[in-house]
Amino acid sequence: MELDTIAAISTPMGEGAIAIVRVSGEDAIAIADKLYKGKESLTNVPTHxxxxxxxxxxxxxxTIEEAMVTVLRAPKTFTCEDIVEINCHGGLVSVNRVLQVLLNQGARLAEPGEFTKRAFLNGRIDLSQAEGVIDLIRAKTDRAMNIALGQVEGRLSKKITKLRQALIETVAHVEVNIDYPEYDDVEMMTHDVLKEKALYVRDEIDKLLTTAEQGKILREGLATVIIGRPNVGKSSLLNSLVHENKAIVTDVPGTTRDVIEEYVNVRGVPLRLIDTAGIRETEDIVERIGVERSRQVLKEAELILLVLNYGEELSPEDEALFEAIEGMDAIVIVNKVDVDQKIDLDRVKQLADERPVITTSMVKDEGIDDLEEAIKQLFFAGNIDAGDITYVSNSRHIALLNQAKRSVNDALEAIELDVPIDMVQIDVTRAWELLGEIIGDAMHESLIDQLFSQFCLGK
Known part of the structure; x- marks a missing residue:
């Protein structure tokens, strides 16, 4: 496969100690050598x-820059092409000047994700491993990073390849029996054998899908919305979880006028934490817009943190909030236990309907540990293990696994109806093709371009 030579800045833009400009392609070393002045020509130095x-x-x-230049010769590189990495000072002007000179000498500016795309096209990694690279970059917790690292190393790829092998062997047996029925030494493919293989594949797909919900949470974060009446401590809760004063806190009801969003790591669970304006009826136009936005994000939430005031009786507005979150995953937080109790906790527990009820005091920093443990228990049964488990976290992978499972189920249903084996083979082959899309064995070029366009420039 012949590809031109590309270049891009591979470190974040801004001031820093070091910035890296990466060049990859057949002419990478020759182009870099045109602008390198050192003891010897880059074309003569050893690889790595x-x-x-x-x-x-x-x-x-x-002279543009003082630099350290790394030479990596194909095929033992990330892209399986010649690569040169120019390490220069991390200033906006200096790094852009280096890039511009490279482009003037014949390199082309890389598209987003093009380095990783070349690693895929040149056979160094499959598509699921390439997607693991972007998950690694975007990981928000240690456990999310470990899952992404396992995907980059090919943990999911190996499982998918094993399942595809089982299916293709089954299809091959069917083909042999159809094309060469006269050979007695060929194992006769019966409905029972085909059923056994199909059940095995379905069970393995089910095992992968059981990790999907948790894997998706670890990859994308849990959309968590803090709701409650004004001045119950929602913004104080956000600040306590984030360990930073992100939201303004006052005793004045209605201080929070808009939705505030922040990522936070709660015992390995990444939360996309959203603080909302207090939900109440108001004549203030700006606050009313904030309340409406709060109701909108509530519909999209995966976890609700409903905050109540320990020092006030339950109001009709509080009870209306319980009705609004009916059937949703929620934790009820009774805040301000440092003041005299007026709330009816028995009534709160009744309204919570077996969902966790946590008492807190943001002033005294009490109850946050209990809240974090409740979140962990609610979604991971207290155990988050990214070690030996192969998590499926990518929405595209989950969709393809579900489609492959349906094809296997169609094959099993056909077997039960005693449909001829060559007809059952169609569903088995379809399952094999769908699993192949996960690792990029059968993909349309437009979809590949779309996936890699999500990467940052220079990766």
Whole structure:
């Protein structure tokens, strides 16, 4: 496969100690050598070595940067192509000047994710591993990072490949029996054998899908909405979980006028935490807009943190909030236990309907540990293990696994109806193809382009 030479800045833009400009392609070393001034030519140095020198503009002979230049020769590189990485000072002007000179000498500016795309196209990684790279970059907790790392290393790929092998062997037996029925030494493919293989594949798919909900949470974060009447401590709760004063806290009801969003790691569970305006009837136009936005995000929430005031009796508005979250995953937080009790806790527990009820005091920093443990128990039964478990966390993978399972179920149903084996084979082959889409064995080019466009520039 012949691809042109690409270049891009591979470190975040801004001021820093070091910035890296990466070049990949057949002419990467030759192009970099045009602007490198050191003890020896980059075309003569051994692979996987780093060299000190200066970056010059070949057209003016002006010195642009002092740099360390790494030379990596194909095929033992990330893209399976020649790669040069120029380590220069991390300033906006300097790194852009280095990139511009590379482009002037014949390199092309890389598209988002193009380096990883080349690793896929050149056969170094499959599609699920490539998607693991972006999950690794976006991981918000240690456990999410471990799951992504396992995917990059091919843990999911190996399982999918094993299932596809079982299916293709079954299809091959069917084909042999159809094409060469006269051979007695060929194992006759019976409905029983086919059923056994199909049941095995379905069970393995089910095992993967059982991790899907938890894996998706660890990958994307749990959309968590804090709701309650004004001045019950919602913003104080957000600040306590984030360990930072992200939201303004006052004794004045209606201080929070808009939705505030922040990511937080709660015992390995990433929460996309959303603080809302206090839900109440109000004549204030701005506050009313905030209340309406609060009701909107409530519909999209995966976890509700309903905050009540320990020092006030339950109001009709509180009871209306319980009605609004009926059937949703929720934790009820009775805040301000540092003041005299006026709330009826028995009534709160009745309204909570077996959902956790936690008492807290944001002023004294009490009850936060209990809240964090309740969140962990609610979604992970207290145990988050990203070690030996192969989590399926990608929505595309989950959808394809479900489709493959349906095809296997169609095959099993056909077997029960004593449908001819060559007809059952159609559903088995379809399941094999769907599993192949997970690892990129059968993908449309447009979909591949769409997936890699989600990457940052330079990766």
């Amino acid at each position: 070595t780093i060299h000190y020198g200066y970056i010059i503009d070949p057209e003016t002979n002006d």
